[in-house]
Amino acid sequence: MSIYQEIILEHYKNPHNFGTIKDPTKKTSVSNPLCGDEIEMEIVFKKNKVSEIMFKGQGCAISQASASILTDFASGKSKDDLKKLDKNFMTKLLGIELGPNRIKCALLPLEALHKLI
Amino acid sequence: MDLKSHKADFPIFKNLPGLVYLDSTATSLKPRFTTDKLMEYYTQYSANVFRGVYKISEKATEEYEETRKVVAEFINAKRIEEVIFTRSTTESLNLVAYSMGRKIINEGDEVVTSVMEHHSNFVTWQQLALENGATFKVIDVTDEGYLNLGLDSGQVIIPLGTGMTLNLDNIITKKTKILALTYLSNVLGTINPLKEIIQAAKKINPKLIVVIDAAQAIPHMKVDVQDLGADFLSFSSHKMLGPTGVGVLWGKYELLDEMFPFNYGGEMIQEVYIDKTIFKHPPHKFEAGTPHIAGVIALKEAVRYLERIGMDKIRQHEKEMVDYTLKKFQITFGKKIRVLGPKEVKDRGGIVSFTFGNYHAHDIAQILDEENICIRAGHHCAMPLHQRLGISASARASFYLYNSFEDVDKLVRGLKKVENTLK
Numbered sequence: 295m296s297i298y299q300e301i302i303l304e305h306y307k308n309p310h311n312f313g314t315i316k317d318p319t320k321k322t323s324v325s326n327p328l329c330g331d332e333i334e335m336e337i338v339f340k341k342n343k344v345s346e347i348m349f350k351g352q353g354c355a356i357s358q359a360s361a362s363i364l365t366d367f368a369s370g371k372s373k374d375d376l377k378k379l380d381k382n383f384m385t386k387l388l389g390i391e392l393g394p395n396r397i398k399c400a401l402l403p404l405e406a407l408h409k410l411i
Numbered sequence: 412m413d414l415k416s417h418k419a420d421f422p423i424f425k426n427l428p429g430l431v432y433l434d435s436t437a438t439s440l441k442p443r444f445t446t447d448k449l450m451e452y453y454t455q456y457s458a459n460v461f462r463g464v465y466k467i468s469e470k471a472t473e474e475y476e477e478t479r480k481v482v483a484e485f486i487n488a489k490r491i492e493e494v495i496f497t498r499s500t501t502e503s504l505n506l507v508a509y510s511m512g513r514k515i516i517n518e519g520d521e522v523v524t525s526v527m528e529h530h531s532n533f534v535t536w537q538q539l540a541l542e543n544g545a546t547f548k549v550i551d552v553t554d555e556g557y558l559n560l561g562l563d564s565g566q567v568i569i570p571l572g573t574g575m576t577l578n579l580d581n582i583i584t585k586k587t588k589i590l591a592l593t594y595l596s597n598v599l600g601t602i603n604p605l606k607e608i609i610q611a612a613k614k615i616n617p618k619l620i621v622v623i624d625a626a627q628a629i630p631h632m633k634v635d636v637q638d639l640g641a642d643f644l645s646f647s648s649h650k651m652l653g654p655t656g657v658g659v660l661w662g663k664y665e666l667l668d669e670m671f672p673f674n675y676g677g678e679m680i681q682e683v684y685i686d687k688t689i690f691k692h693p694p695h696k697f698e699a700g701t702p703h704i705a706g707v708i709a710l711k712e713a714v715r716y717l718e719r720i721g722m723d724k725i726r727q728h729e730k731e732m733v734d735y736t737l738k739k740f741q742i743t744f745g746k747k748i749r750v751l752g753p754k755e756v757k758d759r760g761g762i763v764s765f766t767f768g769n770y771h772a773h774d775i776a777q778i779l780d781e782e783n784i785c786i787r788a789g790h791h792c793a794m795p796l797h798q799r800l801g802i803s804a805s806a807r808a809s810f811y812l813y814n815s816f817e818d819v820d821k822l823v824r825g826l827k828k829v830e831n832t833l834k
Contacts, residue, residue, distance in 0.1 A: 296781055298774075298832050306833070329773055329789060330803020354771035355833060396777065 297390045298355065305359035310366050313348050322409040324402055331357040331399055335365075335406040343372050349406070354399050356392070361403035363387060373411045379404060417720065418813050422446065431784040431818045436597050436627060436762055436791075436809035438649045444716050445653055448709035460704055461678060475704055478711040479694070485714050486644070487635040488661055495660040495667070495694040496707050500626040501531040503645035503660035504591070506697065507622050508535045510670040511643075512589065515620070518544035521587040525550035525558055526799050527596045530792045532624040536591050550582060550592075552799060556599040556752035558592075560608070577611035583619065587612075590621050594628035594644075598793045598807065599752030600733070600762035602628070609640040620666070626650055630811070631729055631760050633722040636661055653713035654706035660697070667693035674699035725812050729761030732810040736763050736819050743823050744830075751805060761810035764791070767826060770833050772804040778832055779825040786822070 315321075318336035325332040331353030338346040347368050349361045367387060368376055384400050385392065392400055418424055420442040423432075432440060458468035460475045483491045497503045516522065522540040524533055526549050540547035551559040560577060583590065590612055595602050609621050623644040628634055630651035636644050643666075648657035672679055672690055676699035681689040690696050717725070734756045740748045744767070751764040767775055772788035779786055787807040790797045797803060808822055 296778075298778065303832065327794075327803075329771070331771075354773045356774075396773065399773065 295391065297392060297396065299390055301363075302355060302359045302388065302390065305362035306355040309349075309358060309362035311348050311362065311369075312350065314350060315346055315348050318346075318348075320410050322406055324406045324409065326353075326357075326398060326402055329354065329399065331402050333357065333361050333403050333406045335361070335403070335410060337410045339373070342374075343370060344368050344376070345370075349403065353402075356388075356396055356399040357402050360384065360388060360400045361406075364403045364407060368407060376407060376411050379407070418815075420444070420716070421813055424813070427783070429783045431782075431821050433808040433810065433814065433818060433822060434785045434787050435630075435650070435811035435814075436807065437787055438655065439630060439652050439811055440813060441654070442652055442713070442716055444712040445709050448712040449654060449705050452705040452708050457705075459701055471704060471708070474708045475702075478707050478714075481711040481714050482659060483661075485718065486629070486661060487637050489637060490664050492693050493661055493664050493667065495662070495697045496702055497645075497658040497660050497697075498656060498703070499658035500624060500645045500647040501535075501658070503643075503658045504531050504535050504622065504624060506660055506673045507620075507643050507645075507662070508539045510673050510697070511620060511666065512536075512539045513543075514669075514671055515588050516540070516543045516545050519586065520545040521548055521584060522546070522589045522591070523548040523550065523582060523587055524591040525552070525593070526795050527552050527556075527558065527599055527601065528591070528593050528793065528795075529597050529624060529626070530794070532591050532593055532622075533793075533795060536589065539589075545588070546586075548582065548587075549795070552599070552601075552796070555754065556596070556601050557758070558601070558603055558608075577607050579608070579611045579615060583612045583615045585616050587616055587619055590619055591624070592621070593624040593626075594634070595625075595631070595760045595762075596752070596793075596796075597627050597762065598764050598791050598796055598805065600759035600764070601752055602632075602758055602760055605639055605641065613640070627760060627762070630717070631722075632726045642666055648706060648710045648713065651713055652716060653710040654703070656703045657706040657710055662693075664693060667697070672699070673697050676700050720812060728812060729810050730756050732761055732814055732816070732819065733759060733763060735816050736808065736810075736822075739819055739823050740765070744826065747830075748826075751800065762807065763809070764805045764807040766802055766805055767829065768834075770829060772806040774833060775806045775826070775829050778829045779822070782821065782825045782828065784822055784825045 315336040319339045321336040323334040333351040335349045347365045421440050456467040456470040458471045460472045479494045480491050483494045522536045524536045537547050553559045621641045623641045625644050625646045629646040643662040649655040679696050679699040681691050747768050749766045753759050776788035789804050
């Protein structure tokens with residue numbers, strides 16, 4: 295099965311939550327110098343829950359689609375919920391099987407999210 | 412070039428009939444002559460070398476040393492003893508840095524390399540300089556992908572084979588102890604005019620040690636170490652149809668003889684006492700421990716195969732492959748594809764690195780893999796070069812004697828699929 299499923303391509307071409315927040319509670323940036331993927335992520339918490347989350351970045355389709363899908367998921371979730379997210383969760387969320395090299399691209403946005411909580 | 416018969420020599424194409432292998436710069440495929448010879452050693456005389464006073468050990472030793480002779484003739488070394496077997500090009504380069512570098516580099520000296528180097532010929536010298544308080548100088552490249560051996564006027568491009576006299580006053584000084592350069596860039600494909608560079612550099616400083624990374628040159632073109640005028644030259648078996656795990660270091664005998672040993676242990680000693688050790692002379696001084704016997708033995712079958720086909724024919728074939736690829740890219744994708752490196756086919760080896768629109772190299776490679784097309788994506792162990800070119804990654808297709816125009820056609824069709832998927 296190709297990893298370039300419609301849902302991935304849709305999020306890659308028209309990413310959700312793409313941009314910046316005026317007064318974020320916290321912001322961070324992560325990168326993978328090996329392939330040049332970069333993600334900047336900003337977040338606003340209200341009562342320990344995500345009220346707003348945005349990202350900007352560049353890189354491969356997988357890293358960018360993953361950021362779009364993950365930020366969708368994270369909206370409204372509590373810090374404790376988000377802390378639990380791991381590799382297995384991301385694989386299920388994206389619905390594709392990734393090899394050892396490409397899984398790093400998918401996990402980059404999660405690394406950013408974990409730095410924010 | 413009769414491709415069909417050559418392709419039949421590579422069993423992988425029987426096992427994977429649809430395979431389009433465009434990553435010979437990373438490693439080459441293996442002809443049956445190589446794999447048969449590996450099996451021959453393991454099934455017929457799999458004894459250790461040098462030590463045994465029995466027939467199969469003597470046979471193994473004879474086969475092992477025969478490869479040294481075949482390799483020495485292949486690169487036109489002055490003496491067979493100038494060929495040392497290592498694990499890889501990387502180890503060969505590190506051997507020179509360790510055994511020669513430590514001996515001659517002092518504070519205030521200069522170590523020079525270029526920005527187009529593979530990390531193995533870059534980090535090695537950078538660290539040697541850092542550890543010893545020497546100055547690390549890096550020759551830039553022009554936007555076209557040539558070494559920038561700039562005179563006062565800025566960029567100077569030295570066309571190959573013109574015998575032009577160079578002035579390297581801005582790069583090489585009397586303090587420069589080591590100049591380390593690639594023969595053929597693994598990203599740009601640029602073939603550097605080494606003979607002219609070495610002549611000019613040694614004119615400024617006759618004591619200069621010149622180290623060449625020939626990992627991408629030796630498999631693809633005729634190389635004559637005496638004609639080049641270098642002091643050391645490194646390459647790998649696995650990129651020239653031989654087994655993995657074997658590298659070669661060629662060095663001038665007088666230099667090898669005066670260098671520190673690399674690894675201490677068995678097989679590199681003449682006599683050992685409680686208070687001192689007398690080492691063997693090259694090459695065995697540098698081959699401590701049991702080597703990759705089967706790999707070394709099988710390497711000569713790869714060399715003989717290359718010689719039967721002819722290095723000039725291989726070079727010519729790759730030039731035609733690159734010419735065809737550049738034209739096809741231009742016609743099909745126009746400016747959407749940016750090819751890195753010289754535009755002149757005669758100045759480059761069988762390597763075409765490129766960026767394609769704003770598609771990430773990993774996406775390109777992955778979608779091509781769905782069509783059984785193998786290319787490389789990333790920085791190809793040349794991060795400083797990619798930084799210099801202002802890109803984080805590139806895609807790279809590279810050719811060898813088993814590739815055909817049909818492979819390029821498939822690559823172009825695959826790239827159209829990439830475009831359709833990601834646009």
